[in-house]
Amino acid sequence: MCKTRGVITVRHHILQHLLANVSATIPLVARPVRLGATTCEPGTPGTYFWSPAYFAKLTAAGKVMDCIRTLQLLLLLTASGAAAAGQPLDTRGHDPDRTHYLAPRADIAPEIDGIADDEAWMTADWRPIDNIWLGGPLDAGDFQGRYKLVWTPQRLYLLVEILDDVLVDFHRDPLQQYWDDDCLEIFIDEDHSGGNHQYNHNAFAYHLSLDNQAIDIGTNRKAQHYNHHVTSKWRQTGDHVIWEVAVDVYDDQYSDSGANNQPVALHAGKIMGFMLAYCDNDRSELREHFIGSEHAAGDHKDRGWIDAGLFGTLELAE
Numbered sequence: 556m557c558k559t560r561g562v563i564t565v566r567h568h569i570l571q572h573l574l575a576n577v578s579a580t581i582p583l584v585a586r587p588v589r590l591g592a593t594t595c596e597p598g599t600p601g602t603y604f605w606s607p608a609y610f611a612k613l614t615a616a617g618k619v620m621d622c623i624r625t626l627q628l629l630l631l632l633t634a635s636g637a638a639a640a641g642q643p644l645d646t647r648g649h650d651p652d653r654t655h656y657l658a659p660r661a662d663i664a665p666e667i668d669g670i671a672d673d674e675a676w677m678t679a680d681w682r683p684i685d686n687i688w689l690g691g692p693l694d695a696g697d698f699q700g701r702y703k704l705v706w707t708p709q710r711l712y713l714l715v716e717i718l719d720d721v722l723v724d725f726h727r728d729p730l731q732q733y734w735d736d737d738c739l740e741i742f743i744d745e746d747h748s749g750g751n752h753q754y755n756h757n758a759f760a761y762h763l764s765l766d767n768q769a770i771d772i773g774t775n776r777k778a779q780h781y782n783h784h785v786t787s788k789w790r791q792t793g794d795h796v797i798w799e800v801a802v803d804v805y806d807d808q809y810s811d812s813g814a815n816n817q818p819v820a821l822h823a824g825k826i827m828g829f830m831l832a833y834c835d836n837d838r839s840e841l842r843e844h845f846i847g848s849e850h851a852a853g854d855h856k857d858r859g860w861i862d863a864g865l866f867g868t869l870e871l872a873e
């Protein structure tokens with residue numbers, strides 16, 4: 556009956572808006588889970604799988620209707636995805652194999668205090684920062700990092716857990732060689748367009764220094780403060796540094812000289828470009844490692860500050 560083995564994840568908001576807006580359904584279904592991890596319950600959100608053995612088991616148990624309803628659900632999703640082909644997730648302008656992060660909505664925004672005990676964080680998945688963009692092999696005691704994302708209609712929230720053996724801020728002027736101090740770099744492309752963002756606001760690359768200042772290059776081609784976009788706080792807990800960050804998301808119409816820039820309102824189903832990186836310096840003139848959340852192919856891996864095509868995909872979920 557069904558020759559293909561695979562999994563399909565059906566999220567709550569997709570079921571709710573199945574016929575209205577499932578443009579991102581098909582690229583999202585390839586989220587691997589252990590086969591058989593979740594019982595098939597047609598008509599409810601969850602993780603579904605199908606395989607010849609699974610259908611044979613259902614048929615043998617006389618659960619023919621379950622079989623049919625499961626297939627109906629799968630076909631409905633497939634058909635809905637095809638119907639929405641006019642507005643599928645546009646991956647043009649992006650490197651292949653980008654990660655896809657499904658960020659849950661926070662009913663109550665996390666408190667930005669460097670303490671990760673907020674209820675909002677409990678439902679979000681960890682993702683690693685483990686792709687070495689600059690520097691040689693990395694010792695686990697030198698750097699480890701991971702992050703989570705949640706959102707409210709007003710802001711995007713980030714929890715980052717860093718293990719870094721030595722914290723340094725050699726350049727006290729936050730506009731001087733800030734990338735050679737320990738810093739967290741947050742990349743956001745509001746409309747997931749990809750493309751060049753070096754001297755424009757097609758995307759932002761906020762460098763968060765240890766004194767919680769957010770620096771990016773403006774349209775005047777000079778580094779400048781964007782502290783009014785980002786609220787952040789970090790705190791040492793055991794041998795880890797915990798950062799909590801709240802970000803106002805701005806689109807590509809942002810003007811460095813404008814007085815009326817307004818952050819974009821966020822909503823379920825919104826797709827943005829996103830990635831995260833850490834500049835790790837411990838004792839050198841130049842940073843020793845640059846580690847990112849996305850895989851960067853080729854010899855020139857340090858191009859996220861120019862090319863938004865390296866960013867992963869961030870989807871806002873209910």
Ligand SMILES: [Ca+2]
Pocket residue numbers: 665666667668669670671672673799
């Ligand atoms: Ca907190």
Ligand SMILES: [Ca+2]
Pocket residue numbers: 696697698719720721835836837
């Ligand atoms: Ca280190």
Ligand SMILES: [Ca+2]
Pocket residue numbers: 744745746747748749756757758807
């Ligand atoms: Ca953009």
Ligand SMILES: [Ca+2]
Pocket residue numbers: 719720721722723737835836837
């Ligand atoms: Ca360091």
